[in-house]
Amino acid sequence: MEVEHGDVWEALRPLCARVMSVPPEAVLPHARLVADLGADSLDITELEVASEEMFGVSLKGTDKAGVSTVGDVADLIVRLRTTHAAHSPLAR
Template structure:
């Protein structure tokens, strides 16, 4: 069994809250590990990074639109980490999801940006970025 030592942990901004495995207002977190059991030549420093820009309400709304567009069962879990492909979406479904998001949020998504959306979180982050403009 390996022992880990956290050499650094940082959060920014500081205001974050944890409730039922959800994180809100957390923009970026970094965690680096090092220890005697992991010489740098054998294993590089491990990094853990979380980035959540979208508000939980936006993620929830996107999740519901995806659920409706893909006609998913009510018991099917759809969250920020859900990948459209894992939910059964093909490229046409993804286009229809983006169109539904454009209609719901009153935004216009460039084709190039639409191609980079693979998860619910990606979509929610893009929506918030477009709404800020």
């Protein structure tokens, strides 16, 4: 099962806009969650929970140290979904 980065981006963009109360056009791959979009710790937590529900992945226990932009979030979700698909019993 191949995970399309574009599909993740198309779903993540409006989600970020809603959670951070910014216009969708402000949500760009290089936009920094805190510095550019004004996210606080509650916004980050809400984004994590909403992303887990929307994309069917668990962000718990993942290394989020290098995640600072919207593009980084999309990349992390794609990696997690790809890893999950590879370990799925149906993938064998």
